[in-house]
Amino acid sequence: MEWSGLSLKNLKTLGERSATGMDxxxxxxxxxxRVMSNPLRDYIYANDVILGFNRQEINNLTQLKAAIRQADTNKPVQILIFRNQKKMQLTIPGNIIKPTTD
Known part of the structure; x- marks a missing residue:
């Protein structure tokens, strides 16, 4: 899935778990x-794993799409990610996150 300059997929393989440190x-x-076209580039990086969006647990792309559709992206949004062997809570300013196209 392509979204807001990010290329995303469900975390599925042992290799992906190893690369990200996920359990x-x-x-x-x-x-x-995509750095040039991505307003999220200062917040979300390659090899991050998105675990939560706007206080909703995210286990797969379907849940992420639903959470994005439900969010008021004109306001700041909370995203829980896993990076460098630990969870991190990010606050993304309003108007940076774009709706999904599907």
């Missing part, structure tokens, strides 16, 4: 970030 196959894996 199980859950969350949404950030494969790559």
């Amino acid at each position: 199980s196959e859950r969350g949404v894996y950030v494969i790559s970030v």
Whole structure:
């Protein structure tokens, strides 16, 4: 899935778990970030795993899409990610996150 300059997929393989340090196959894996066109580039990086969006648990792309559709992205949004072997709570300013196109 492409979204707001991020290339995303469900975290599924042992190799992806190893690359991210995750303990199980859950969350949404950030494969790559298009730097030039991406307003999220200062917040979300390649190899991050998205585990929460606006206080909703995220285990897969379907849940992430639903959470994005429900969010008021004109206001700041909380995103829980897994990076460098630990969970991190990010606050993304309003108007940076774009709706999904599906």
